[in-house]
Amino acid sequence: MKRFALIIPILLLGACANGASGAGAEVGDTLRLGLSRQITGVNPHKGGSPDSSGSIVGSIYESLTRITPSLEVEPSLATSWTSPDPLNWDFTIRTNAKFSDGSALTADDVAWNFAQLLNPDYKGTSGAPLRKYIKKVTASSPDVIHFELSAPALDLPGRLWSIYIVQPAFAQSHNLDNEALGSGPYKLDKLDQENGAALSLNPSYGGDKPAFEKVEYTVLASEAQRVAALRAGEQDLILNLDPLDLKQFEGSPDYDTILGVGTQPLTLAINERKKNTPLANAKVRQALNYATDKETIIKTVLRDAVKPLPGQVLYSPYQTPNPAVSAYPFDSDRAKALLAEAGYPNGFEVRVNLSSGTYVSQDVATQQIAAQWAKIGVTLKIEQQPFPAWLQNQYGPDDQAADFFYIMWGGSYRGDLNGNFGPFRSDHIQSHLNAPEFDKLVDQALGATDQATKDKFQNEAAASAFENAHAIFLYPSPFTGVVSKQLSWTPKPNRYLYAQQVGRK
């Protein structure tokens, strides 16, 4: 009933669309960008969701490398990098980089930032993954930073894309959660973590001047707020709308719509470690993959924006999938036979946890999956929880965690092994899997010192996850958005909405 009540306003907004929208949607001097999640601070050492803090931080700060819309890694603060051997890397940085107060950004500043992150008592959480494989970071000359690793990292430039550099003196005297001093194209003028942020051009920025002098990020955490803001012409660009809500903006004289393939896959993560769970049996997990009619969900809920995952979390065009692996076809008879072989001819009951309002179309999609599984005798009970409780359930003991979690996990750049496969390892902090073969193959891929070896083990890991059905492989996340016709913007399907990448037509 509550869900129904939430849907009504959105339908009402749609019903009043009259095929046009955006009264007063004129793009002015200030660029207006809508964020779909609440801001969690602007600390450059704490990461942040692309739908909120991550987009602001990436407009204010720079990192050594950055990610292109097609998920390639390219230079940013660093102009080039070399690796004389698998455990040593040198990054050469730009000499014209300046913080927004006019002070120069040096290799020493970069080394200082990494030293903080590598300190185990530091509160900045971005350092946690780094401490696994970086031994030391030093400035070997005014413009060269040397990385000494404890384990090979073939994709080190990619891994550094979200490590932003803050001015050391400022960091030591200010609260980085609320204040900022970076070398990016914009500087922070005002931050209201509950509602948004105001940015203006960084006069000292060494790169190309962005198109807008001022930027306003506005938090619009609910779908109804996003639709209303667009309908009222109060925003220039908003991502993350329900594919079905996009219809009301199609044909609008003011806005273009985006409906495409996102960079991260959606799966049902499985709890294989619960006591006496049928999900410990690979045949049961395979049966559930066969019983899931991905095509129908995609057609009815996601407006054919995506294709089913090819039996793995790697998919084109953002990652290179194992060509020998393909999607589990929808086959109820096969699913029933597998369940019978596994000793569950009459099915069983399992529970899936959804994080309320977190993933586009998750409620309807899960209801469809429950209906599909009911046909082979499996009862899927759906539970909704607020994000913190949902996350806590995942971190909890195996026997208390749900059987399934509807979740979006994925890499940030091409060949991002940790991002793509990490959550599916048995030792991941949110995992309840028992996948020793997969773990070993991922370790071998991570430890590879040449691309061919890495690709080989990556493909074998993908095949292992498919054969053992360590997830219910669903589909890529849909990438949706509404953009003013007066803007030029290359869609970034990883959802980072950096102000400097938006231009005027």
Next chain:
Amino acid sequence: MASVLSPPLPRTFRLPVSGRYLGGRLLTGLVAVWGAITLVFFALYSTGNPALLLVPPDAPPDEVERLTRVLGFDRPIPEQYVTFLGTVLTGRFPDSIRYGENPLPIALEKVPASLALGATGLLIGTLLGGLIGYWSATARSSWLRRGPLGVAVAFESVPTFFIGILLVLVFAVNLGWFPATNGRGLPGLVLPAVTLALAFIPAIARVFRTALLDVLQAEHIRTARAKGLPHHLLVRRHVVANALGTTLNVVGIQAGVMLGGAVVTESVFGWPGIGQLSINAVQNRDYPLVIVCVLVIAAGFVLINLLVDVLAALVEPRLRS
């Protein structure tokens, strides 16, 4: 015995309530606020570990443990409570997890916006609620007696977020009169204030109506009528004035609720008040900030109710005892 006419005493201002009464109320208020934050502290801290929300997805398995230790959430809850009280006694609160600083100024900074919204909503709600209650008790037309009150009660049964979005749809999206989201200043205040007011109107209207009907049955009103006092004078001077005391109490309760109860309205409209701050703090498990929000809201509730009691005693002398 000499008859002496003593000179008239100079008239001095007297508070409608005694200083002892005020002191007692403030003391019980303090206990109530302490009780509220203690309850919330134990309820929050026993429901989960906020460090979970701070860990990046690619962190090693021991990162949750490390962060829990760094933030001090690894100690027993009673010990954390004692530390918390110790910190509060020094005049500051434990740092907000999300803001990384003392949460009290953050919460206090939001109070003016909440008060502006609440006061406007309450003013509109009280005026309209009073008018509707007055009509429903005194109007000769049966339509006027029943119609407005029926509409107000109908609005009461609709969820606040729905009314808010409906108002946005009509007045912001379609008519373009007001901002749809994150409005600032007077234009941005109108729709959320009206949304709030619609929630207050029925309660105020009903109580005022009942109070008016009670007073209208009173003997002194019959006497005044029998003496031929004009109807409008009778109602204004004797009926309405006597019915205000009860209504003010309801307004007071609503005012207290409003300070923290405008959570939904503030969230729907992106109004930067303490209600929105509280709900976001809960969602992010920012425990120190939640506790400070509860403190500010509870203290506001106590103070507003005290103020209303003083006002009620001013309006209704019988309450001064």
